[in-house]
Amino acid sequence: xxxxxxxxxxxxxxxxxxxxxxxxxxxxxxxxxxxxxxxxxxxxxxxxxxxxxxxxxxxxxxxxxxxxxxxxxxxxxxxxxxxxxxxxxxxxxxxxxxxxxxxxxxxxxxxxxxxxxxxxxxxxxxxxxxxxxxxxxxxxxxxxxxxxxxxxxxxxxxxxxxxxxxxxxxxxxxxxxxxxxxxxxxxxxxxxxxxxxxxxxxxxxxx
DNA sequence: ATGTTGATTGGCT
DNA sequence: GCCAATCAACATT
Numbered sequence: 438x439x440x441x442x443x444x445x446x447x448x449x450x451x452x453x454x455x456x457x458x459x460x461x462x463x464x465x466x467x468x469x470x471x472x473x474x475x476x477x478x479x480x481x482x483x484x485x486x487x488x489x490x491x492x493x494x495x496x497x498x499x500x501x502x503x504x505x506x507x508x509x510x511x512x513x514x515x516x517x518x519x520x521x522x523x524x525x526x527x528x529x530x531x532x533x534x535x536x537x538x539x540x541x542x543x544x545x546x547x548x549x550x551x552x553x554x555x556x557x558x559x560x561x562x563x564x565x566x567x568x569x570x571x572x573x574x575x576x577x578x579x580x581x582x583x584x585x586x587x588x589x590x591x592x593x594x595x596x597x598x599x600x601x602x603x604x605x606x607x608x609x610x611x612x613x614x615x616x617x618x619x620x621x622x623x624x625x626x627x628x629x630x631x632x633x634x635x636x637x638x639x640x641x642x643x644x
Numbered sequence: 645a646t647g648t649t650g651a652t653t654g655g656c657t
Numbered sequence: 658g659c660c661a662a663t664c665a666a667c668a669t670t
Contacts, residue, residue: 479651490651496667504666522663524652541651571652615651639652 439599443589446512446531450480453531454540455610455630459603462545464577465594471553471577473545473567474600477631477638479613481528482508482538488626490619492518493537501537507585508537515586515595517579524571527579529588529597543570543614543629546637569639609633614640 441460446453457475464471482491489495493508501509507516508530516528516539532538545567547554554576558566567573574580579595586593610627631638 481651492651502666518651519665520650521652522650522665524650526651528651543651565654569652613651617650619651 440589440591441597441599443511443513446529446588447533448512448531449484450531450538450540451483451628453529454478454480454628455605455608456602457529457540457542457597458608458630458632459600461548461598461600462542462573462577463549463596463598464579465591466550466553466578469550469553471550472598473547473549473573473577473637475542475544475597476546476635477542477544477629479541479543479630480628481541482532482536483628484532484536484538488623488628490613490616490623490626491537491539493539495619499537505537508539509535510585512538513587513589515583515588515593517574517581517584517586519581525574525580526570527574527577527583541570542573544568544631544635544637544639545573545576546635547576564636568637603632607633 457478460475482488492505511534512531514530528539528541530539554566557576567576611629613629616624
């Protein structure tokens with residue numbers, strides 16, 4: 438078992454996002470492990486070109502705000518934010534310090550601590566436990582207390598473990614989800630990555 | 645100080 | 658397919 442290092446994260450989001458597919462997101466939940474294999478991600482803010490869909494670019498003229506400041510910090514930390522009045526989103530900060538680079542974790546395939554996930558997602562079918570960004574946050578008991586958590590050590594209670602690399606042939610790409618008001622060209626950028634035909638990818642996008 | 649929006653989900657039609 | 662839920666951050670005044 439090897440925990441992904443800070444160096445792994447300290448690359449552009451568009452490289453880290455596909456590389457995270459297949460990796461194991463682990464949560465220490467009262468001493469018990471809850472874990473899932475990452476099956477869907479989205480990249481926000483390529484350092485090579487601005488990304489108007491990225492929280493770091495779309496507010497405050499691209500300068501940090503209390504919510505987004507962690508995105509501008511060093512790679513390998515969690516960016517957790519609250520939206521729609523009820524949902525938490527879990528991102529990993531990537532890229533260079535000073536750049537608002539991050540990858541949204543959108544879906545997991547449950548592999549450890551499934552009885553705990555079942556409890557956190559009470560009443561839902563296994564297929565609906567972690568097939569969406571807010572769903573996996575609830576499944577792993579992720580909330581705002583994990584904002585700015587260090588992901589390359591275990592002390593913060595959440596980290597990502599290395600797994601065999603996924604061949605590019607098994608990775609699909611497409612536009613990101615839920616961008617609403619974001620202008621072109623960003624709304625159409627194919628910066629979402631998922632494991633082709635995986636049952637736990639969000640929505641209907643599995644092809 | 646007030647208004648708008650949102651990197652979603654789940655329930656209903 | 659459509660829409661309400663629910664509120665913090667952000668934009669505007």
